[in-house]
Amino acid sequence: IEREGxxxxxxxDIAAPAFELDARGGRSFDYGPRTVRMELAPEGLRxxxxxxxxxxxxxxxxxTSDEHDLxxxxxxxMSAVSKSLRDEVVAQRLRxxxxxxxxxxxxxxxxxxxxxxxxxxxxxxxxxxxxxxGSDGEARHVRPTEDGGLIDAAMDEVLFxxxxxxxxTHPLHMSAEELAxxxxxxxxxxxSQPFDQVGRATYDASDPED
Numbered sequence: 001i002e003r004e005g006x007x008x009x010x011x012x013d014i015a016a017p018a019f020e021l022d023a024r025g026g027r028s029f030d031y032g033p034r035t036v037r038m039e040l041a042p043e044g045l046r047x048x049x050x051x052x053x054x055x056x057x058x059x060x061x062x063x064t065s066d067e068h069d070l071x072x073x074x075x076x077x078m079s080a081v082s083k084s085l086r087d088e089v090v091a092q093r094l095r096x097x098x099x100x101x102x103x104x105x106x107x108x109x110x111x112x113x114x115x116x117x118x119x120x121x122x123x124x125x126x127x128x129x130x131x132x133x134g135s136d137g138e139a140r141h142v143r144p145t146e147d148g149g150l151i152d153a154a155m156d157e158v159l160f161x162x163x164x165x166x167x168x169t170h171p172l173h174m175s176a177e178e179l180a181x182x183x184x185x186x187x188x189x190x191x192s193q194p195f196d197q198v199g200r201a202t203y204d205a206s207d208p209e210d
Contacts, residue, residue, distance in 0.1 A: 130144070
């Protein structure tokens with residue numbers, strides 16, 4: 001893989017299945033007189049019926065008012081896709097957490113194209129704090145936004161640097177003031193992190209009591 005100009009980690013980003021989700025992390029299924037939209041939300045998958053706007057945690061079963069064959073096929077497909085999608089969310093969450101621990105790095109152009117815009121990985125990435133490292137070695141803690149930009153803990157815009165690298169910010173690499181600022185930021189935006197990052201327990205190896 002390295003000989004093809006990409007790392008193994010970048011290949012896994014490119015190969016991650018998107019399940020035909022649109023840019024908003026959703027996919028619609030036709031029941032005939034109504035459609036059901038499956039959406040990937042921070043709290044998990046949700047299913048929204050077009051006719052009533054009703055939201056449920058599982059694919060709604062066909063009713064007598066639906067087109068029987070179409071609705072039955074759509075329900076079966078949606079059930080299969082949702083199961084695979086849930087498994088993929090768990091796998092990508094674990095992969096990102098491993099990348100936090102190992103302090104893996106991405107090249108910014110690849111990160112923008114294959115991580116931030118991915119309908120499964122992107123929503124998780126936008127709930128995490130990243131460190132942008134410029135070619136001059138300067139580091140900035142940032143969070144990706146839904147409009148494709150970057151902001152810092154004070155909600156100020158941070159510009160991308162195409163020759164920079166990015167990695168998940170480990171709380172050990174943040175000061176107490178930075179941790180407090182990002183904790184406030186997450187609460188302010190009501191963001192749910194895919195795993196403990198800002199609130200992650202850390203220990204001082206030099207402290208005999210830890």
